[in-house]
Structures are given as structure tokens and as C-alpha cells.
Amino acid sequence: MSRRPFLTRLTAPLASMLLVASATAGVLTTTVVPASAAVSAGGFVGVTPNRLLDTRTVGQTPCLLTARNLTVTGGATTVPVGASAVALNVTVVSPTLPGYVTVYPTGADRPTASNVNYVAGQVVPNGVFVKVGDAGQITLFASGGCPDVIVDVLGYFDGTTPVEPGGFVGVTPKRLVDTRSPGEGPCLGTPRNLTVTGGTTTVPVGASAVALNVTVVSPTLPGYVTVYPAGAARPTASNVNYSAGQVVPNNVTVKVGDAGQITLFASGGCPNVIVDVVGYYEGGSPVLEGGFVGLTPKRLVDTRNVGEGPCVSALRDLTVTGGSTTVPVGANAVALNITVVSPSIPGYLTAFPTGATRPTASTLNYVAGQVVPNGTVVKVGDAGAISLFASGGCPHVIVDVVGYYEGTVALPGDPTNLEVWGSNDFGQLGDPSVPASAASPLRVGTSTGWTSVSTSGSFDLEQSHTCGIRSGALYCWGINDYGQLGNGTLDPSETPTQVGVGTTWQSVVAGGTSTCAIKTDTTLWCWGDNSYGQLGDGTGSQTESPVQIELSDVDANIGLGWTAVDVSQTHACAVRTTGSALWCWGDNSFGQLGDGTYDSYYSPTRIAGSAAWANTSTGWFHSCSLKSNSTVFCIGDASAGQLGNGSDFTPEPPLYVRATPSGDTTFDWTAVTSGAYHSCARRSTGTIWCWGDGYLGQIGTGVFTYSGRPVQADAGTNWATLDAGDSHNCAIKTTGTLWCWGDGADYKTGVDTIDGVATPTQVGSVSTWSKVSAGYRNTCAIRTDTSLWCWGANDQGQLGTPSHRSGPGASPVFTDAADVAGSHATSCTIRISGSLWCSGSNLTGGLGDASGLDSNVPVQVGADVDWATVTAGGFIGVFGDPVAFACATKDSGTLWCWGDNSSGQLGDGTLFQSDAPSQVGSATDWSSVSAGSNFVCGIQGSGDLSCWGAGSLGQLGGGGTTSASTPSAVAGGPWASVSAGNTQACAVKTAGTLWCWGNNANNQLGDGTITQRNSPTQVGVATDWVAVSAGGAASCGIRSAGSLWCWGDNSSGAVGDGTVTSRSTPVQIGSGNTWQQVAVTGYAEFTSDAHSCAIRTDESLWCWGGNASGQLGDGTTTQRTSPTEVVSATAWGYITVSDTYSMGLRG
Incomplete structure (x- = not known):
């Protein structure tokens, strides 16, 4: 599957030619790769439950007297046309006779399998995975009793083929065993292994897990059935709970165990068991986004136990990822078995993503005194949690996890964890656990x-x-x-x-x-x-x-x-x-x-x-x-x-x-x-x-x-x-x-x-x-x-909760980051899906979401999912207010900017602020873009360099000091990469020479003078420069051998040579030749905050300079004048820095 390779980890200094670390936004100059589908082929996409059918409702009648087709894709279903299968909750209500409901793909022959078994007058729910049939439909059949039927959709499976590891393949339901039939018994008096792959099962050998419908029939005593991988220790979890004489169906997803088998265990009552297979999950690795990972069942909560109660009388959130759940943080959805025990009055239970509006759909319906299990899939919500709502009767609830669906992931080796540290005074870290303020x-x-x-x-x-x-x-x-x-x-x-x-x-x-x-x-x-x-x-x-x-x-x-x-x-x-x-x-x-x-x-x-x-x-x-x-x-x-x-x-x-x-x-x-x-x-x-x-x-x-x-x-x-x-x-x-x-x-x-x-x-x-x-x-x-x-x-810590972080956090802001950029008061991230998210100050529209509202958590910029690279700029205005803007390229090679435009830095020919992305011209070959404090420079595919925005200090490089509201050419190409600093810029030519221009009051141009340069001036005579980062008053670059060189103002230690003495020409930092990327603070409200960070070829991260807000990530707020390793973290693939904080991507 083709995925967005936002940054291939650099394995040799020469590869740095492909990367430019902007002073304010790490900008990529790699070849743009089109975004792929949001999930892997066959992957699961969870949705907030949505009701598709309730035959009790006017206009959706009558009861299920004959077979009925139901459209499950397109329209208002929330399932796209082309989905291969859907995850449903099907509830049978008040049948007049005993019977069963079978759900199968429209156009297929009706199988002998069943999904919901019932007796007269019952309300019986069950989770159903069903392959989508002809015209995006499924067929519902009731054997008798004309039951009313409620159908809620919980998610769907991607229809792309071939299906990748962890992807779901729906099959027409096939019966694997019915212990009531001759030769398939006896009842389940002892544990029994059942082959679920190969042979006539319709499931290929090598499948990682199977989706089953398991029905318990006529047990003599109360008890439960547990289904688990053969060869694994029997877990404490259960799949089907029953009382004497009941017929109880349940949807069961189970990891395939030894020899392609699963194990069935009954705690008592020797029930007969019917097992139908409805689909399977592809084996292999790696399991990508939306793919299923089966687990040995694990109990998450039993409200009957001391310390886990009380019963569910209203809304309750349950953490389902991280910690001891066995489900990793970032999972897209979880496969659960939920059992309601002893409600005092009839009602229903709904499981839905935490943070979402509670849907009208239900997960299971119950009557007083019942024990009702249901296998279901629930999309993971805010903070890795799901919400449980009981309409009445204060039932006890048991929740067991049997597996999960991968969240957004990257190809093996890509660094995708976005780590942030330093000041969060505007919410720019995107992490509300480090509050700049609290409402x-x-x-x-x-x-x-x-x-x-x-x-x-x-x-x-x-x-x-x-x-x-x-x-x-x-x-x-x-x-x-x-x-x-x-x-x-x-x-x-x-x-x-x-x-x-x-x-x-x-x-x-x-x-x-x-x-x-x-x-x-x-x-x-x-x-x-x-x-x-x-x-x-x-x-x-x-x-x-x-x-x-x-x-x-x-x-x-x-x-x-x-x-x-x-x-x-x-x-x-x-x-x-x-x-x-x-x-x-x-x-x-x-x-x-x-x-x-x-x-x-x-x-x-x-x-x-x-x-x-x-x-x-x-x-x-x-x-x-x-x-x-x-x-x-x-x-x-x-x-x-x-x-x-x-x-x-x-x-x-x-x-x-x-x-x-x-x-x-x-x-x-x-x-x-x-x-x-x-x-x-x-x-x-x-x-x-x-x-x-x-x-x-x-x-x-x-x-x-x-x-x-x-x-x-x-x-x-x-x-x-x-x-x-x-x-x-x-x-x-x-x-x-x-x-x-x-x-x-x-x-x-x-x-x-x-x-x-x-x-x-x-x-x-x-x-x-x-x-x-x-x-x-x-x-x-x-x-x-x-x-x-x-x-x-909380900008001064007065809430008693840190407003800055002195090292990478306990959990990343994103686990699927593809590119990241930060300015003084905002930060933006492109996720692997191609979506764009920003956080921080929105006073000048810098978040790009058209809301005008600040946010300390990332908010999405529009709905597009074809963003490729991003860069951010800004400064503090004369009245102390944050001024922010950003620019980003799309997969099409087009360039878009938004936010403050007081100097024409949006490149749209006006000086008007834009609260949403606005295209810069019509070019479709932008390959490298970098934002300074109030100007932008970019390179097009031919190697032509242009700059626009503020130009009073010569930072546009055109030979004058006039500002420009549209891209203005910089002569002397072809150019390979560019980095815009605070009020100066530097760029590397394809010939390997390094050139800088603009403000030089602090030696930041590296030409041995403090003379302002209005057009590019060469830095030394070396012809082996491969990367440069133009900061505010200091700059750094890397040469082809992997050596690191810095110059400019050093009052904060940002040059990194062990002193606080400013340098007018490049000085080598240390003696090693193992550096592959560097980033230097662009705009800094206070010079003492300026700092630099760089990554070595062993993927370790080192920072130096100002550290009052913990921006060096070494666990302290102590200034460092030479490179100091970031605490407890390796596998770094990319780094970008602002004045009071830093952001990096780590594997």
C-alpha cells in the first residue's frame, strides 16, 4: 500500500540535501507523494453509531414477515459506497413465535447460519458483521414470529483489494458446528477445540482472527461461554452469559490460535453451541491503519466488583487504550463483549465514543433481571475512552476486550510520534495537559x-x-x-x-x-x-x-x-x-x-x-x-x-x-x-x-x-x-x-x-x-x-500545574504526524492521512480554521486530506499580542497561506488577513517553502527562488528594501533549499554553495560583517553545504561530511561553541561528523530564549542555548552553550524549534 512517506529517516549526511530546517517550521523539500486511502485495504473505520432501520417507526414498517433488503452504504448511512462489509448491531423486538434472524449479503443464497435467535416476546440484541452485497445492500430474513428489527451501524470495512494484513474479508455466513446435530456433539461439558481455518471453513489458513456468531442453546444451569485462541491460557473474560433454558446468541471476534483453532469453554450447564463464521482477518504484518489485532480476551471492568462499581445509573466513561488494557494508545476502535447483569427495570445500553454526542442507537436492550451479552465494536473517543449509557434500571456491566483496530500508523521506520516541550503560553504545544490557561x-x-x-x-x-x-x-x-x-x-x-x-x-x-x-x-x-x-x-x-x-x-x-x-x-x-x-x-x-x-x-x-x-x-x-x-x-x-x-x-x-x-x-x-x-x-x-x-x-x-x-x-x-x-x-x-x-x-x-x-x-x-x-x-x-x-x-505557573514541559511528554500529541511547524504562538501538524491541524493563538487567523478562536488542542484546517508540507511564522506585535500565519503545500504542488497579512506575507496580492487557506498564485510546482517572522521564501520545481512579505531589511533578496505581496524572484539559481529566519534568509544552491541576505546586525549572515545585504551574499567559499537553518540572530548549517557549523549572536548560547561570544563567520560545533539535521530559533521575543537543536545520524537529539521554558528538553531550565542531549529519547527523525518551545518527530 502506498502511504505518505513524510520523512524518510536520513541515514547519511548527504541526504540532508533533501531537507531544510526552517527557523520557524521544518519544511521538506522531498518529492511530494500523493496521499493514500485513510485506512489500509480491508481496514476498519469506526463511526458514531447511526440508526439505519427501526421497523416499529412509521415509514419503516412492517415487521420482518418476509426477507427484506436494506441499503447500508451511501446516502445518510455514514458508510461510503464501496465498503466491503459493515459492523452492525441488530436487535429483535417482540416476536410472536420462536425463531431466528439471518443477515447476509444481498444477492447471495440464504445460508443456514443465524445471527439472532429468539423466543416469543423477547428483546434480543446481537452484533453482526456482514459482507455488503449487491447495490450496497444486505438482506434480513426471519424464520417466523414477524419480529420488529432495529439495525444500527457501528462502522465499516474498506473495500480496497487486495486486503492487507489485519484487513477484514466478509464471507457469506457458514456454519462450523451445531452440537445438536448428529456427529457434531456432544454439548459443551468440557473445553473443546474447533478448527476455524482451512478445509471447508471458507477461512484461509494464516488468517489472524475470525468473526463468529456463537449461540448457546438450552443450558441446564446458569453460566457462561468463553471463546479464546487455542493454546492460550483461558482468560477470566466471557463471551456469552446465560441462564438455564435460554437461547443466547452473540457476535464473537477471536484471535486464531494454534493449528488454526479456537477453544470453547462453558462454565456449567452443558449448553449446546452453534458457531457460524461471518468473516476473517488477514494474517501477516505489519498491520496498518484500520487493521485488526486480535487479543486474548481481557476484562476491563465488572461493576459488581469492589472498586469497579457502581452500577451504570447514568453516563460512565471507560478507558479502553493504554495502561493495562492491552490495547495501545491510538487504536481506532475496540472489539468488545459487553454484558448487562440484573437491571431493575427494562431499558437499553449504548456504547459510543467519548466526546461524541450520545446517539439514538443502542448496543443492547434488556428487561428486568436479564443477563444480556453482546459482542460489539466501538470507535475509540477522547482520551482513549468510550462512554457507556444506561437508560434505566442501573444495570451492572461487564466489559471484555477481544481485540482492536489500528489507528493511523506509518510504514515501519517512519518517525510519527509528535513530541513537544517548552512553553505553552498560547496553547501552541497542542497539549491541554500543559495548560497556558484553564477555563x-x-x-x-x-x-x-x-x-x-x-x-x-x-x-x-x-x-x-x-x-x-x-x-x-x-x-x-x-x-x-x-x-x-x-x-x-x-x-x-x-x-x-x-x-x-x-x-x-x-x-x-x-x-x-x-x-x-x-x-x-x-x-x-x-x-x-x-x-x-x-x-x-x-x-x-x-x-x-x-x-x-x-x-x-x-x-x-x-x-x-x-x-x-x-x-x-x-x-x-x-x-x-x-x-x-x-x-x-x-x-x-x-x-x-x-x-x-x-x-x-x-x-x-x-x-x-x-x-x-x-x-x-x-x-x-x-x-x-x-x-x-x-x-x-x-x-x-x-x-x-x-x-x-x-x-x-x-x-x-x-x-x-x-x-x-x-x-x-x-x-x-x-x-x-x-x-x-x-x-x-x-x-x-x-x-x-x-x-x-x-x-x-x-x-x-x-x-x-x-x-x-x-x-x-x-x-x-x-x-x-x-x-x-x-x-x-x-x-x-x-x-x-x-x-x-x-x-x-x-x-x-x-x-x-x-x-x-x-x-x-x-x-x-x-x-x-x-x-x-x-x-x-x-x-x-x-x-x-x-x-x-x-x-x-497559567503563563507563570500560578495554577500549580506546569505551563511548560522541560522534556518530551509522557505521550505524544500525535502518533501519526507527517510534518510539523511552529511559530511563536502557533504550531501546525500534517498527519499521515494528509489532514492538517493547528493549535495556539488564533488572534490573526493563524490556526486557519476560520473560527477566530484560540485552541490549546489541535483543530483541523478545513476538511482536505492532501496536505504535503507546512511552515509557520509570526511575532509579537507592538501591543504584546501574538501575530501568526502559516503556509502549506498540497500533493498537487500548489501553495496555500493563511493568517496575518500585514506585510503581504500570504502572497495573495493583498494586505488583508485570511482566516482560512488562500492559494498563492496558480503554480503547481512548489517544492520547498519556509516562513520567517513576516515574510516567506519558496522554491519551485525548476530551482527558481521567490520571496514575499516584509522587505525593509533586504530579506526578500531582490536587491531592494521594498515589501512585496506576491512572490518576487531572487536571482542566482538554481536553488536547492531555502530557510527564512526572523529578518534574514539563507539558501543552498544546487552547486553546494551557501548564500544569505537581509538583516546582519548580529552577524547572522556569516559573511564576517554586520552589513545588511539586500541580495544573496556567499558565506565563505565551501561548495559542500547540504542544509541550512536561518534563525533570528544566529544560523547553522551542515556540510556533506556531516560537520555542523553555526554563526551569529551567541548571547543565549544558541551558536553552541561552548561560549557566549558572537561569531561573524561559521565555526564548527564540536569535532564530530555525524550531524544530519539542524533547526535554529527564528523569531524570539527575547534574545535569551534563542536556541538550536540538531539530530545526529544515530537518531539522537541534541539542543543548546536559552532554556528558561525548558525548550532544550533536557529536564531543566538551565542555559546550555554546547549541545546537550534531550532526555530519555532516541529514534528522532525531525526537529523544529520556536523561541520558547521545540517540536520533534520520533519513531
Whole structure:
């Protein structure tokens, strides 16, 4: 079978002539090979179950009184014309007499075999594999009783011939044994081997597995039959479960065992057994996409067992691939035996792919008390799982796996596993397990015991961190530029890191860039940024470890008695038991400390006349505090009405004002919390009231405006607790449900939107929340089981789940990748099927799916399956937003681009952004294309080179500095390969000479100067260059002997010669001659992120340069100035790098 050989693993450096590693997108220059069929010949394609017939339905009647033909291909069947066979679920309903149904290919003679045996009044399901007959039809025959029949399609088998290994060959059903017939008995009292290949079986010797219909007849006792490969140990799984006197059919797929035989075992009751063969699977190897691999049956779940229940009362997901399932990750579909046991009322069970809409089809129907088995095939859904749905009766369910159908695979030796590592701040890794943000709660680790959590941040400094207390120990995570994590360093952490070793912490508050916490002995400790004196230790000096806050000349217990504390970006306030006094310190530029002055303090100052305070809360430049008489007083900045007294005038001199709803003099406040420019409070009635800035919805009244006085945020009277973040709020009801409102940026409201939410909106459906903390860009909350969950931004690790990966992941993003490319904020992958998928930022249309929506999982670009190569470019715009575009070639040799077009880089003659692929001209011979930050270069079949897009630095190579919105010729060919960097390009001629042009401010052209070159300039005099990668400020190339050479800016170590000294001409990296591919960072927002990676002929991968996001893949974030091997991985076939992440294909 011809398949897409996206990259033949290079076995000699000379072969690198066929490959160019673009600075931003590994682009292939191999001969384009047309895409083949989506599956191998005879392979299985699973579909979400689809109902083809229900004779009870008007227009589909009558019952099956005579033979009936049913169309199973074409039209709305979901099965293409030309399929060789279909996988069905056939259910017989309410026959008036005993009998059987036979399903067979239309046009064939009706066989003596049966598929569904029944008695009067029964509902009997069975899985049926049947060869497609004349005109795409099958025939249904009932022997009597005029049963109604339901037919659901589960998938189909490819009709291409000759059938490849693992492919299915349907046959007209043939009876192999009926133990009731003379000479074929006796009943199944002991295990029995049955020959299923060769002779008159219709199955050839060498078949790997057979598809059977096995019917149990008249057992004397309850029990089960297991069918398994002869010679294998008998598994614990079962195929047909029965009770005394029953007639029970089931579809059984079984791997062929020793001597072409299978073994039949009955647990008791000596049942008679009928076995009909309906098809077989070709033997041989390798088994390709859609091919079947038989297994010794393995039990996946039995809900009757302890730890595997309960019964299926609603929807339940079941993992069917990976782990101990014996089915590999990536399988297309699984062959299962599903048995329902003892439902309490009649109903049906549907098995379908997880993530798909539940279909109207059923897998098996049951009545109360029945044991009903059914062999079925289910397409594998999201996360390698299937979903089980029971309509009623809470049945127990047994699921055994008997085999699987291969997912998309490549020819042996092709590297197809897409591995990603580094930063995922825009979702560009395509792996949601490394979240840049989370729109719904994401659990922090697996531990319980969390009792307190606080998350905050700093708008002006873009700092975010979180702290929590677990079993008395204090943990912090996130950014740590000011020591706010308290771990004695300035190193950030994306997972909870313990603060010291103590286990006596009671409460914690994360401020903007500092943190304060109280221990059980009532001592107060602070750490982090102290620029405004907000630590209260009297020094104004930053500290990376907790320091105790002590008072002098007050009483003997100068360090004790603290009960509550709150910290903002620049100031803090706390309540002490002695006299319930309020103390504040830090910045006082708006009088927010409450002492009536504008004087700032580096140590706590007691607020005069401040007895009987119960709690306090600090906003950016205001403070609100609750007195023990249930009144709320606020002080400081009033510009947004955040003092709650009806005015936006800041009192001078500063004085406390009472927050009072209009016309309401009832003082029954029980809690107060302050955001940046707003505050909220709870009353004894259980209502919530907010005031101040509301232009992002944080007031909660349904409108986006401010309020100078407290207004009720929601009509509810059952609010238990609340917390205000900078610009959003979250609260928990007495029912345990969690609700958020306000600014939706970074998804911090827990609602799948980044827009403002103007009324309290429930976060998910969980009703076990107990505590919540709303921060600057994220939110964290604790459930009643003491587990901790966070959501919102994660670019600094503030969710406690890594936002970057420091090495290849535990499982690849794709296992069928053919080509891959990455830019600063997006990445794209072509799969072996020829489909194209992208993930990351979609702000400028860089994902090409016309949705305009960002995605942290790959989304398909259109429906075409003839994509050949892909390249991606982009940069960060002047306002900090990601700008992205991409280009790809098709099997036809045409070139298509999409995304940002502000410099004409889409080549379509306009400057208009395109959210979907748009063809570049009409040429059909593009062989090599490479995208820079905002320009593109490509080679056509004749060796002609063209560039287009931004040209102000000479990067188009035409001799000038003018931009071009259509391809512009570069003289001097014929050219063999090209690589576009950030603002320069390099190319190799067919003669083996290397030429570069464009920006040269950092020696990146390798000509010994820093002079910009507007047309190609030769690099040295060598004539044996075979590959080049033009980076941002550095470049690398490989010569025919396999030596690696690099040049340009080396401040990040991206040159790789063991120094940080820049090189104006190529220098050899090491002394080895075993390099075969190299990739260098193109655009880098920060030069320190630039890095390089290269593959040796032994298929090992080596990286060097910047590593702050783990982009070198060595398991650390340490910069490397010479090649360092990527951890725990070999068999690399291709590598591409962006600035903060890397992507590679591995076998």
C-alpha cells in the first residue's frame, strides 16, 4: 500500500540535501507523494453509531414477515459506497413465535447460519458483521414470529483489494458446528477445540482472527461461554452469559490460535453451541491503519466488583487504550463483549465514543433481571475512552476486550510520534495537559488536606502567584521575581513548593508581589517585595524568606495576637486581638492606611480610635474594614466609587466613610472583601452587595457600570462566603455551588469566555466547594474533600500545574504526524492521512480554521486530506499580542497561506488577513517553502527562488528594501533549499554553495560583517553545504561530511561553541561528523530564549542555548552553550524549534 512517506529517516549526511530546517517550521523539500486511502485495504473505520432501520417507526414498517433488503452504504448511512462489509448491531423486538434472524449479503443464497435467535416476546440484541452485497445492500430474513428489527451501524470495512494484513474479508455466513446435530456433539461439558481455518471453513489458513456468531442453546444451569485462541491460557473474560433454558446468541471476534483453532469453554450447564463464521482477518504484518489485532480476551471492568462499581445509573466513561488494557494508545476502535447483569427495570445500553454526542442507537436492550451479552465494536473517543449509557434500571456491566483496530500508523521506520516541550503560553504545544490557561477548574496535584488558599498578582508588574496551606504546611507557586514564594530563592515554581519546614500555618494571603501568613501561635510573617514597606518589617528591603512582624512599645506580646491580615500591591492591614485593634503599613499616597495622613510606613501603625475591628481588606489604593458592630468603613482612593458612600471624590484629609446602600441604614454586614477598584460585602441575610468600578461586570447587577453605593449583586439569600479579585469576584452558596462574575480575561471566572460576566454565573456543576480565592488573573478554590482546584491564567505557573514541559511528554500529541511547524504562538501538524491541524493563538487567523478562536488542542484546517508540507511564522506585535500565519503545500504542488497579512506575507496580492487557506498564485510546482517572522521564501520545481512579505531589511533578496505581496524572484539559481529566519534568509544552491541576505546586525549572515545585504551574499567559499537553518540572530548549517557549523549572536548560547561570544563567520560545533539535521530559533521575543537543536545520524537529539521554558528538553531550565542531549529519547527523525518551545518527530 502506498502511504505518505513524510520523512524518510536520513541515514547519511548527504541526504540532508533533501531537507531544510526552517527557523520557524521544518519544511521538506522531498518529492511530494500523493496521499493514500485513510485506512489500509480491508481496514476498519469506526463511526458514531447511526440508526439505519427501526421497523416499529412509521415509514419503516412492517415487521420482518418476509426477507427484506436494506441499503447500508451511501446516502445518510455514514458508510461510503464501496465498503466491503459493515459492523452492525441488530436487535429483535417482540416476536410472536420462536425463531431466528439471518443477515447476509444481498444477492447471495440464504445460508443456514443465524445471527439472532429468539423466543416469543423477547428483546434480543446481537452484533453482526456482514459482507455488503449487491447495490450496497444486505438482506434480513426471519424464520417466523414477524419480529420488529432495529439495525444500527457501528462502522465499516474498506473495500480496497487486495486486503492487507489485519484487513477484514466478509464471507457469506457458514456454519462450523451445531452440537445438536448428529456427529457434531456432544454439548459443551468440557473445553473443546474447533478448527476455524482451512478445509471447508471458507477461512484461509494464516488468517489472524475470525468473526463468529456463537449461540448457546438450552443450558441446564446458569453460566457462561468463553471463546479464546487455542493454546492460550483461558482468560477470566466471557463471551456469552446465560441462564438455564435460554437461547443466547452473540457476535464473537477471536484471535486464531494454534493449528488454526479456537477453544470453547462453558462454565456449567452443558449448553449446546452453534458457531457460524461471518468473516476473517488477514494474517501477516505489519498491520496498518484500520487493521485488526486480535487479543486474548481481557476484562476491563465488572461493576459488581469492589472498586469497579457502581452500577451504570447514568453516563460512565471507560478507558479502553493504554495502561493495562492491552490495547495501545491510538487504536481506532475496540472489539468488545459487553454484558448487562440484573437491571431493575427494562431499558437499553449504548456504547459510543467519548466526546461524541450520545446517539439514538443502542448496543443492547434488556428487561428486568436479564443477563444480556453482546459482542460489539466501538470507535475509540477522547482520551482513549468510550462512554457507556444506561437508560434505566442501573444495570451492572461487564466489559471484555477481544481485540482492536489500528489507528493511523506509518510504514515501519517512519518517525510519527509528535513530541513537544517548552512553553505553552498560547496553547501552541497542542497539549491541554500543559495548560497556558484553564477555563474550568483544574486540580492542583492529587493531594488532599488543603485548608487555605490565596491567589493574587500585580497589574503593573505582570506578576502572579498562589499560596495555600495543606495539613499545616505552607506551599507557594508561580512567579518569584521578588521572592514572593518564600522559598529562599528567586526561582519560579509551576508546582507547589513548601515554604520552610513548619506545619503550624493557619492562614495565608498572597498580595501583588508579596505574601503574608499567620501561624497557629498568632504570629504574623511576611516576605517578598518591600518597595513600599508592605512587609512591615521596618526595612524596606526585599526578602525571599518569611520574616516575623513584631511591634514595639505596645505590650509584652509584641509578636502575638494577629487574627487577620490582607495585602495589596503596595500596602497591608491586619487585625490584632488586643483591643481588636487595626494596624496598617506600606504606601499611603491616597490615605488608604487610615491614619488621617498621607505618610507611608515601613512598620505597622495603629489606626487611632480603631477598637473593635473584626476584619480588613485591601484594594489597590483603598481599604475597607468590618467592625464588630457589623458596620463597614472604607478609606483611600474613591475615584471609582469604591468607598461606598455615594461619592467618587477622595476625602481630604483622608477619613473613614461608612459604606451604606442608598436609603438603607441597617448595619448587618458580616464580611467585606476588596478588589482593585471595587469592594463587595455579605449581609446577615445571606445577600451579597458590591460597589465601585463595575465596567467589567464586577458589581454583578447585570450592567457594566460603576456604583458609588452598595447594590445587591444577586437576588439570592443563601451566599456563604465570597472573595474579590482585582476585577472579578467569586462566591459560594450554602448549597456548595460556586459562582463568579466580572472580568473574564484569562477565563478566571471559570466560564468559557474572556468577556465580562455581569451577573453571578455558576462554575461547573459541582456542589462541594468550601473556600474560594479570586486573584488578579486566576482563581483557586477548595472542595469539601480538601482537594485544591485552580483556573485562569497559567503563563507563570500560578495554577500549580506546569505551563511548560522541560522534556518530551509522557505521550505524544500525535502518533501519526507527517510534518510539523511552529511559530511563536502557533504550531501546525500534517498527519499521515494528509489532514492538517493547528493549535495556539488564533488572534490573526493563524490556526486557519476560520473560527477566530484560540485552541490549546489541535483543530483541523478545513476538511482536505492532501496536505504535503507546512511552515509557520509570526511575532509579537507592538501591543504584546501574538501575530501568526502559516503556509502549506498540497500533493498537487500548489501553495496555500493563511493568517496575518500585514506585510503581504500570504502572497495573495493583498494586505488583508485570511482566516482560512488562500492559494498563492496558480503554480503547481512548489517544492520547498519556509516562513520567517513576516515574510516567506519558496522554491519551485525548476530551482527558481521567490520571496514575499516584509522587505525593509533586504530579506526578500531582490536587491531592494521594498515589501512585496506576491512572490518576487531572487536571482542566482538554481536553488536547492531555502530557510527564512526572523529578518534574514539563507539558501543552498544546487552547486553546494551557501548564500544569505537581509538583516546582519548580529552577524547572522556569516559573511564576517554586520552589513545588511539586500541580495544573496556567499558565506565563505565551501561548495559542500547540504542544509541550512536561518534563525533570528544566529544560523547553522551542515556540510556533506556531516560537520555542523553555526554563526551569529551567541548571547543565549544558541551558536553552541561552548561560549557566549558572537561569531561573524561559521565555526564548527564540536569535532564530530555525524550531524544530519539542524533547526535554529527564528523569531524570539527575547534574545535569551534563542536556541538550536540538531539530530545526529544515530537518531539522537541534541539542543543548546536559552532554556528558561525548558525548550532544550533536557529536564531543566538551565542555559546550555554546547549541545546537550534531550532526555530519555532516541529514534528522532525531525526537529523544529520556536523561541520558547521545540517540536520533534520520533519513531
